[in-house]
Amino acid sequence: MQTFGVYDLRCDYKKNPLGTDELRPRLSWKLFAEGRGMMQSAYRIQVSEDAGFHEPVVWDTGRKAGDSSVHVVYDGPALKSRTRYFYRIKAWDQAGGESGWSEPAYWETALLSPDEWKAEWITFKLPEDGEGNEPSQFLRKSFTAKGPVKSARVYATSLGIYRLFLNGKPADDTLFAPGWTSYGKRLQYQTYDVTELLRLGDNVLGVMLGNGWFKGNLAWQNQRNIYGSERAALLQLHLTYEDGGEEIVATDGSWRANGGPVLMSELYHGETYDARKERNGWNEAGFDDGDWKPVAQLEWSKNTLLAQENDPCRIVQELRPVAVIRTPNGETVLDMGQNMVGWIRFTVECEAGTVITLKHAEVLDKEGNFYVGNLRSAKQTISYTCKGGGAETYEPFFSFQGFRYVKVEGLHNEDDAGLLNRFVGCVIHTDMEQTGSFRCSDELVNQLQSNILWGQKGNFLDVPTDCPQRDERLGWTGDAQVFIRTAAYNMNVVPFFEKWLKDLMADQLPNGGVPHVIPHVLRPGDHSSAAWADAAVICPWTLYECYGDTRVLEVQYESMKAWVEHVRVQGDNEFLWNTGFHFGDWLALDAPGDSCLGATPSDLIATAFYAYSSKLLAKAADALGKKDDAQRYAALSEKVAEQFRCEFVTPSGRVAAPTQTAYVLALMFDLLEEKDREPAAAKLAKYIEDNKDHLTTGFVGTPYLCFVLTRYGYTDLAYRLVLQKEYPSWLYSVTKGATTIWEHWDGIKPDGTFWSDSMNSYNHYAYGAVGDWLYRVACGIDTDERKPGYKRIRIAPQLGVQLSFAEASFESMYGTVKVRWEKLPAGRFAVDVVIPPNTDADVALPGADLAAATESGSKLEAAEGVRSAVQEGGDVRLELGSGSYRFEYALLG
Known part of the structure; x- marks a missing residue:
């Protein structure tokens, strides 16, 4: 059995990706090793078109000295289209020990040239109903496989969303393809391996089309047909025969089309399905399509096509309802036990023509009745008409709902046990x-942590939405940037955000302005609010910090720079941002009257973020070797900070706006003179304590609040905020039964009434940004900017006297990082740490005495893997190699 080796090979973060058009993919791997202090000293990569790596090998690095094991760029011959490349890796440790070859992995290229698209866009118009709803189209094509097939690939996309079938079977288990992009500029296509679904002889391709984001309802202004008014499909099947011959079956005028049982399908409103209109076998050989009609060809560019970048959406989990509720109004309601996003699958046996209706909601009202007021115009309704004749099972095709409660209509004389057995909740999100x-x-x-994670699941469905239930579900930039660091702890989010950031760049205005939502579907003037548009800079930088990936900076750099330049030239003073509309400290509790903007002046917030984004842009420039830009934007950030002090800080060092958020931003972004920072932090702490340990911050101030308190020595106060149960607090919603994060601190008031109908989501992850503090401070897992992506790990847990233990685990690009601290008997503490191979760590043991602390029973200076140990004030600072460690000590003082 090997004690040192290579595992978990990735190509651009993915395991065995099928269908990429990246010409220089990045390869990453992890090391397993026994013992401590294990480092890679060299590696070797081989790439071959042959799974057995027989000659000729496409690329062989030979033994290459160095400890690089993530984002190693393929540097071999130009890649070919529609080709599977296998790769394997071996490594050498610091003592020269050589591993065996890893298990092979692969990536497969898609269509690398636009000229390879032989398919034509096809469409078919169906009559609309009285409400303007067009049924889903069903498209089919019969073809013959002329001999044994070695491999078969489908490359497909649509205007709208689509489902692909071959011989009656789904091409795969992904949903909502091709995803939501800025369709006029970027349209993803998907690759399917359908070799196993193909038959010798007669075969049938089938495609269903739905509105999706392309032409369905979007936002709250009843907008439709934003990107186009006709659904269409584009598809080509490449057959490679055992004898070496090839054949392409593509969408063209020979395809046939008709309607079917999906009479209406909208993302917001749900789906209407009449099973009596099913066309059994429509996507199989032998079906009589004599009454089907020829398709029409549609003029639409193929120049914007690109292979899928992010992970696809799938059903990732199934939940059973936990209870049947008979409400005071006489409604029959299923409780799923969890606010979730996806749909309900159900099985019924009813007479033909029986209509089963499901309505979806997040909460019940004060009296316990079904409540849909906060959905606004979104109907979230499934209507299913039975065909009769036995058991029939249904789940939607082109719609998803955000809900915990489901009102069931049309099933009569069912007891609770029978109802519970008929329904399954299918949880859907991007499969990260x-x-x-x-x-x-x-x-x-x-x-609370569970609520944060479920909020991420529900709102990371192809784009980072604000909420998944009402007539909105848009990629709000502000929500995304405040939550991205928490998101990157919970899940591998790089492909998800890389794709979204490219859409941000595509929708960015010529003057560098950034729309409020990405993809941009609001009014032309809805753009460039501080803290929202700053996502253009904050999100790429955060990905670089968390994954050590310079490519995201390279790709986004001009977008980042364009945003900062947009701010620089927007007014008379290039160092002060006091123009334009801003959301301010959105939903802060210190807002005057009925305002949502918070009491912190918008120009203070804007100028603070201007300084921050300029600083991050300078760091990005430095990371990319753009020295002139690095110096320029570092100087700009300093000038903006000086202007901030002139405009918003009194000569005595007070921030002019007496709000928690004003002080938080000034301290978090280092905008105050050094001498004024400690007094300002004391002032912030007093604001909180005078408010009986309650926050008043909104979307802008909340993510940074606890970090600022910890930085300036008020960790105990930060813990009191996090553990506060009274409104307003993170745990208040938990005590009210929340299973996701709320949009408002008082989405449900203490008396059981609601904040409002107009804007009251119960699955809105922005305040879940506190998860970053739980990982990074409570458990102390952080990356080092000098070696980002957890190549060098910083571990500095902050002990909370109110807790007896806290633990966190994070799967970095190098392997698992773990921290657990716990109180032991007799006033002692233990800190357990796991550092993955090929990394090292700086560790702070809070409150430890160097002379008395031990590691696995040994003095620190004698412990293997401890490279240095020094006393720094009340902490012991250690430098560790990889491995598992257990430190025990009594607290100083």
């Missing part, structure tokens, strides 16, 4: 790998 976990001794905080 979960990488983080957090747990502590307070079960309410554990529920």
